[in-house]
Amino acid sequence: MLDEGLLQLLLRETALPVFTRVHYYLLQVAPSAVSDPIETAALLAFKESIGDTKGVLSKWQGSDPCGPPSWTGISCASNATASNFSHVTELYLLWYGFTGTISPQLGDLTYLRILNLMGNRIKGKIPPELGTIKSIQLLLLNGNQLTGPIPPELGNLASMIRLQLDENLLSGNIPQSLGNLTNLRHMHLNNNSLTGTIPKEINGNNGSKLVHVLVDNNNLTGPLPASLGSLPEIVIIQVDNNPSIGGHLPVEWVQNPSLMKLSARNCSLTGTIPNLADATNLTYLDLSKNQFAETFPSNFSSRLITIDVSENNLVGPIPDTIGDLQEFQALRFAYNRFNGTIPDTLGTVFSSVLESQHTLVPLKAGEVNDNFTLRISGNPICDATNIADKYRLKYCFEQGNHTVGDHASGGLAGCAKCDPPQVSVLESSGKCRCAQPIRMDLRLKSPSFTFFDRFRHEFFSLVYTMLNLSDSQVSIRELDWQAGPRLHILLFLFPLSTTFDDEEYERIFDTVASWEMSAVTEWKLSVIGPYDLLEFHKVQEGPSNRTSKVAIAGIVVFILVAVAVATCAFMCLNRKYRTKLLRKTFVERSPAMMPPGLKLAGVKAFTFEEIKQATNNFHVDCVLGRGGYGHVYRGILPDGMAVAVKRASGGSLQGSEQFYTEIELLSRLHHRNLVSLIGFCNDQGEQMLIYEFLPRGNLRDHLKPTVILDYATRIRIALGTAKAILYLHTEANPPIFHRDIKTNNILLDQNLNVKISDFGISKLAPAPEMSGTTPDGISTNVRGTPGYLDPEYFMTKKLTDKSDVFSFGVVLLELITGMLPIAHGKNMVREVRDALNDGKFWDLVDPCMGSYSIKGIEELLVLGLKCVDTDPVKRPQMIEVTRDLDMIMRDTVPPESPTYWNNGDSFGRASERWPLNRSRSFIPNNSYWTSEEEFIASRSYGPLGPPVSIELQPR
Numbered sequence: 001m002l003d004e005g006l007l008q009l010l011l012r013e014t015a016l017p018v019f020t021r022v023h024y025y026l027l028q029v030a031p032s033a034v035s036d037p038i039e040t041a042a043l044l045a046f047k048e049s050i051g052d053t054k055g056v057l058s059k060w061q062g063s064d065p066c067g068p069p070s071w072t073g074i075s076c077a078s079n080a081t082a083s084n085f086s087h088v089t090e091l092y093l094l095w096y097g098f099t100g101t102i103s104p105q106l107g108d109l110t111y112l113r114i115l116n117l118m119g120n121r122i123k124g125k126i127p128p129e130l131g132t133i134k135s136i137q138l139l140l141l142n143g144n145q146l147t148g149p150i151p152p153e154l155g156n157l158a159s160m161i162r163l164q165l166d167e168n169l170l171s172g173n174i175p176q177s178l179g180n181l182t183n184l185r186h187m188h189l190n191n192n193s194l195t196g197t198i199p200k201e202i203n204g205n206n207g208s209k210l211v212h213v214l215v216d217n218n219n220l221t222g223p224l225p226a227s228l229g230s231l232p233e234i235v236i237i238q239v240d241n242n243p244s245i246g247g248h249l250p251v252e253w254v255q256n257p258s259l260m261k262l263s264a265r266n267c268s269l270t271g272t273i274p275n276l277a278d279a280t281n282l283t284y285l286d287l288s289k290n291q292f293a294e295t296f297p298s299n300f301s302s303r304l305i306t307i308d309v310s311e312n313n314l315v316g317p318i319p320d321t322i323g324d325l326q327e328f329q330a331l332r333f334a335y336n337r338f339n340g341t342i343p344d345t346l347g348t349v350f351s352s353v354l355e356s357q358h359t360l361v362p363l364k365a366g367e368v369n370d371n372f373t374l375r376i377s378g379n380p381i382c383d384a385t386n387i388a389d390k391y392r393l394k395y396c397f398e399q400g401n402h403t404v405g406d407h408a409s410g411g412l413a414g415c416a417k418c419d420p421p422q423v424s425v426l427e428s429s430g431k432c433r434c435a436q437p438i439r440m441d442l443r444l445k446s447p448s449f450t451f452f453d454r455f456r457h458e459f460f461s462l463v464y465t466m467l468n469l470s471d472s473q474v475s476i477r478e479l480d481w482q483a484g485p486r487l488h489i490l491l492f493l494f495p496l497s498t499t500f501d502d503e504e505y506e507r508i509f510d511t512v513a514s515w516e517m518s519a520v521t522e523w524k525l526s527v528i529g530p531y532d533l534l535e536f537h538k539v540q541e542g543p544s545n546r547t548s549k550v551a552i553a554g555i556v557v558f559i560l561v562a563v564a565v566a567t568c569a570f571m572c573l574n575r576k577y578r579t580k581l582l583r584k585t586f587v588e589r590s591p592a593m594m595p596p597g598l599k600l601a602g603v604k605a606f607t608f609e610e611i612k613q614a615t616n617n618f619h620v621d622c623v624l625g626r627g628g629y630g631h632v633y634r635g636i637l638p639d640g641m642a643v644a645v646k647r648a649s650g651g652s653l654q655g656s657e658q659f660y661t662e663i664e665l666l667s668r669l670h671h672r673n674l675v676s677l678i679g680f681c682n683d684q685g686e687q688m689l690i691y692e693f694l695p696r697g698n699l700r701d702h703l704k705p706t707v708i709l710d711y712a713t714r715i716r717i718a719l720g721t722a723k724a725i726l727y728l729h730t731e732a733n734p735p736i737f738h739r740d741i742k743t744n745n746i747l748l749d750q751n752l753n754v755k756i757s758d759f760g761i762s763k764l765a766p767a768p769e770m771s772g773t774t775p776d777g778i779s780t781n782v783r784g785t786p787g788y789l790d791p792e793y794f795m796t797k798k799l800t801d802k803s804d805v806f807s808f809g810v811v812l813l814e815l816i817t818g819m820l821p822i823a824h825g826k827n828m829v830r831e832v833r834d835a836l837n838d839g840k841f842w843d844l845v846d847p848c849m850g851s852y853s854i855k856g857i858e859e860l861l862v863l864g865l866k867c868v869d870t871d872p873v874k875r876p877q878m879i880e881v882t883r884d885l886d887m888i889m890r891d892t893v894p895p896e897s898p899t900y901w902n903n904g905d906s907f908g909r910a911s912e913r914w915p916l917n918r919s920r921s922f923i924p925n926n927s928y929w930t931s932e933e934e935f936i937a938s939r940s941y942g943p944l945g946p947p948v949s950i951e952l953q954p955r
Helices: 004-013 019-033 037-049 103-107 128-132 152-156 175-179 224-229 320-324 342-350 390-397 453-466 501-513 549-573 576-589 610-615 651-667 711-731 792-798 801-817 828-837 854-867 878-892 930-938
Strands: 072-078 083-094 114-118 136-140 162-164 170-174 186-187 194-195 212-214 236-238 261-263 284-286 306-308 313-316 330-333 351-354 423-426 432-435 438-444 474-482 486-493 533-536 604-606 621-626 629-636 642-648 677-683 686-692 744-748 754-758
Touching: 037 083, 037 103, 103 128, 114 224, 128 152, 136 186, 152 175, 212 486, 320 930, 330 342, 438 501, 453 474, 501 533, 604 610, 604 686, 610 642, 610 677, 651 677, 711 744, 711 754, 711 801, 711 854, 711 878, 792 801, 801 854, 801 878
Parallel strands: 083 114, 114 136, 136 162, 162 186, 170 194, 186 212, 212 236, 236 261, 261 284, 284 306, 306 330, 330 351, 604 677
Antiparallel strands: 072 083, 423 432, 438 486, 438 533, 474 486, 621 629, 629 642, 642 686, 677 686, 744 754
């Protein structure tokens, strides 16, 4: 056994990845150690609270989490000085869909160095007890639904290097105690609801080593602290989209020579832009959408790549020194009060972008040339009669700023297609081979560039060097600029053989997930910036659960055996299997032809090039939205028809399943309230579905505080949705359970008529058995959206038509209240029941409805609560729901009722309108109950909430 001191030195000083170091330690010391019982108890408490709906932690049993084999997601080390216990040092449980809360007992893991719970759906508050884990270095809770304040106790974690709490629902102030974290390098608090000021205690006077400070997209107020300028190693300060900050930009910030990126967009900043000459490494400057006045400074770093000062009150000429920037990518001076002309020297710059103010900068047709990429939309030149059409199209077309010149680099031209899960890879020798790659999705959280291609080689070099791979083992498959701006990059990492072995797989995972890849000086000083790890797994395999090699091998064998048995059973029981398999194979091989056996009347097979042209090469400006399947683009077909293109993200098994499900279902479903499938594309490795385009978007977009959606329109939307579901349940042949009814899947046309979409996880209703009876449901894995899920289905995994009824009931309550089903840790159904019980229901009625019918709202509420009853037997059938909605509409919405666009002014008889200053008690006017007592006795809500009261008070 190694000497303890020598072992500690090895662990501390060597550059071995975390996985290698920890397991080497275990090999040398662990055989005689046992797990700390206090830590075991803490982990079991965590298991109870975290909401493990997928059974990820099912093997967390017994009293020895450190094993061998260790529990899922856990790494340990031994400590010979502490009763020979093994201690938990790393907890990796990312992307597992946990929906519960974090147990305070995690604070008992006093040897924990890494806590990684990012990318789940964890709710509740961050336990202050985490502040007792003095050894923690990485605290990664980003990408969840955590609420409440940041505990000041986190300021006690003196060893912490990385704090990622971004993309949650956190509120309250940023604790001053975070200024005590002198070893902290990365503080990512962006995309929350934090308030107050940035503490001046976060500064460089106490030896702080902060490199990145990201607090954008919060509700912070000013003034901005000058103290951030004293951070000696600061590279990125990002405070965008905090419109209540106001005040001046601290001159100390731009006097720091280490600063590479300063982004303070939309912060209501005033005054002048300070002299930038001392920020000698400044690469990216975004001060747009503020209130800066006077002139733009003429002295600045020659390294600047992007300058964005659009939408301010700047005056004077654009400085001539701008033309000395030979490396710049984007200059945005739009919507100020600049006068004069664009500097002549800009005309010699190649592949750059300039956006200028659209009325006061005189441009001439002769100033444009083929060597200068110029954005001048709205300038007089675009209206000039003497400008050639080729220039008008090239320079006057409005488009986004983050896609020009950015291309994925598969490098597979001429390579033969491989059998899944293997993918073609082009080696440096020019030869092609097949291998199973790792899919690694990164999101650059704060890149200091505008266009990626200029820095492609630098990014490649950083990745393959840090991962100890060759350049031919790394391939970029997808580039996607997102709001922020943030850059999503899909990478394939190829093995030298046909697949990565378990040890190599975990080595790479540990390097990326422990942020060792970016912990080097080269990455820190790069324009690439910090990254999020969004996905990591072998292509067409699920995410790693970081178990030992023995466990992984056992799981693989078990899965293979189970799949083989299930496949045989399924083929024996279902004669349609072979036909279905042949269909799928044929679609993959012949994208431009109709698959045999599929009746696709009116559905066209498109080629990739056709869809590429229709969407302007999948331009960022054509993006309508993004879901778990992939992006949705707006496209224009050659005949002028507008379509919505649903493009699957690469390597997505779920996408492939949804692709075939939707083609089969939608090709034979025809109803005025169902979205129409125009065609599909299965070409060049791409899977796309082409639908009719619905210009008004989805219903959720109309249930916002800034949008007026009147009562009559809401009733019509509810009735149209109900009719669509009724068609699926009773008239489709065979009937269909949608399984994902929600406001995001209820689309609206120009006249706000309903079209239900997204049949990717739908299921066919059970067929009659030999006896002639029809089962009332089917057993299947739980799928759907939290907040809309039927509790009975969630617990029993038995899907029935009543599951869609429950989801529709949630939609009805959304229409009444405008609330989200789940937000800020609150469940809308429970909130409605509690408010009704407390006599405060009318406080929840959406004010954006305008005036409405009391009787209509009462009856909608009754119907909605019946639909979300926890007992599916008590829920109505969709035929009853549709009948009741039709009655409500007939009784409370006159034919002459106003439309959505006149803001829901008064309608109907005066006695049917809701006077906002009048009290009213509520006895349901419905044939289901004949008395108040019967109404109360009929309601039983189980664990979701108390019985409903019968008193409704006005707002």
